[in-house]
Amino acid sequence: MHITEAFKNKTLVITGGTGSFGSTVLKHFLTTDIGEIRIISRDEKKQDWMRHTLQAQYPDYAGKVQFYVGDVRNVDSVRDVMYGANYVFHAAALKEVPSCEFFPMEAVRTNIIGTDNVITAAVENHVERVVFLSTDKAAYPINTMGMTKAVGEKVVQARAQKAFERGGTVLACTRYGNVMCSRGSVIPLFIDQIKRKAPITITDPNMTRFLMNLDEAVDLVAFAFEHAEPGDLFVQKADASTIGDLAKGVMKVFGETECKIIGSRHGEKLYETLVTREEMLRSVDMGHYYRIAPDARGLNYDKFYVEGTVTTEGDEAYTSHNTNRLDVDGVVKKIMETDYVKEELEGRPHSVEA
Numbered sequence: 608m609h610i611t612e613a614f615k616n617k618t619l620v621i622t623g624g625t626g627s628f629g630s631t632v633l634k635h636f637l638t639t640d641i642g643e644i645r646i647i648s649r650d651e652k653k654q655d656w657m658r659h660t661l662q663a664q665y666p667d668y669a670g671k672v673q674f675y676v677g678d679v680r681n682v683d684s685v686r687d688v689m690y691g692a693n694y695v696f697h698a699a700a701l702k703e704v705p706s707c708e709f710f711p712m713e714a715v716r717t718n719i720i721g722t723d724n725v726i727t728a729a730v731e732n733h734v735e736r737v738v739f740l741s742t743d744k745a746a747y748p749i750n751t752m753g754m755t756k757a758v759g760e761k762v763v764q765a766r767a768q769k770a771f772e773r774g775g776t777v778l779a780c781t782r783y784g785n786v787m788c789s790r791g792s793v794i795p796l797f798i799d800q801i802k803r804k805a806p807i808t809i810t811d812p813n814m815t816r817f818l819m820n821l822d823e824a825v826d827l828v829a830f831a832f833e834h835a836e837p838g839d840l841f842v843q844k845a846d847a848s849t850i851g852d853l854a855k856g857v858m859k860v861f862g863e864t865e866c867k868i869i870g871s872r873h874g875e876k877l878y879e880t881l882v883t884r885e886e887m888l889r890s891v892d893m894g895h896y897y898r899i900a901p902d903a904r905g906l907n908y909d910k911f912y913v914e915g916t917v918t919t920e921g922d923e924a925y926t927s928h929n930t931n932r933l934d935v936d937g938v939v940k941k942i943m944e945t946d947y948v949k950e951e952l953e954g955r956p957h958s959v960e961a
């Protein structure tokens with residue numbers, strides 16, 4: 608099954624569809640023979656911007672996209688958009704680490720309750736597949752954003768079996784590293800600082816982050832869509848770099864400026880984990896991806912007493928410290944793959960809002 612064949616004449620819902628991920632998925636599927644794409648998001652202004660951009664760039668296809676103003680926190684608005692839909696990419700989230708630290712209950716409402724609502728509405732409407740987008744910050748979480756995304760993953764896994772039995776709905780998760788140039792992220796900030804001849808603000812030059820571009824992010828969701836069994840979580844192997852090298856790479860492309868070390872922000876880690884040691888035991892290496900199966904045991908632990916395995920941890924987690932490390936030239940090559948950097952260099956307006 609090729610991914611676009613599966614989408615032929617089907618209706619895809621993208622929650623949080625005006626964000627960087629949503630617009631990239633949208634562009635990816637718009638020119639295929641998909642039937643309809645429904646974007647549900649809170650901000651009518653962003654929807655309006657997206658509607659006009661699509662009409663200008665894809666006049667023959669823009670009519671396939673329907674916009675729904677709504678909020679995943681409200682199950683009724685999600686029910687409305689799910690009616691008659693086949694597939695859902697659930698990207699709506701509060702995702703900025705510092706703001707979630709200051710407003711944790713807002714993150715609970717969107718990232719946890721919102722995910723539960725999306726599942727409820729999808730199962731009621733017999734949606735075939737739902738893929739929930741999570742983040743490396745959900746593995747060994749230390750900040751509210753990661754914690755709420757981790758509970759979101761748990762909600763998906765806990766509801767997966769019954770969702771399949773009741774609605775024929777396959778629920779799955781994908782966990783991402785940092786998506787380069789996504790809204791509010793560091794590369795657009797560094798570029799802006801260079802352009803203003805302001806110092807680049809580096810939290811900690813030794814911090815590492817996984818670096819993915821938006822197209823890789825779409826590949827992961829497409830892979831999950833194609834291979835998921837109920838409750839599976841997919842991770843894509845990715846390169847990483849230190850923030851010091853990332854800053855040097857951005858300066859190599861956009862010009863030198865002063866660097867200022869500002870220290871780490873609320874809730875930040877030195878490195879991120881995509882697969883925990885405990886998950887390694889349940890994961891299958893699929894080449895470019897890991898598949899982490901849900902723990903399929905029920906609540907009756909006494910039943911497993913005789914058969915139970917005594918191993919609780921794999922040898923090593925998969926982290927941004929031990930994955931393939933890019934040097935400065937590697938960073939340059941990687942960031943040059945992004946539309947955002949290409950558009951900046953050519954002085955074109957951005958196709959995805961950063």
Ligand SMILES: O=c1ccn([C@@H]2O[C@H](COP(=O)(O)OP(=O)(O)O[C@H]3O[C@H](CO)[C@@H](O)[C@H](O)[C@H]3O)[C@@H](O)[C@H]2O)c(=O)[nH]1
Pocket residue numbers: 702703704742743744783784785786791792793794796808809810811814815816850871872875879
């Ligand atoms: O002025 C700054 C801002 C950030 N950083 C560093 O740059 C890296 C990346 O920062 P940022 O782009 O803000 O990403 P994260 O805080 O790592 O979180 C991002 O990556 C997550 C995936 O891991 C996404 O889910 C979040 O939405 C997104 O904010 C981090 O090490 C930061 O400490 C700096 O050095 N200077």
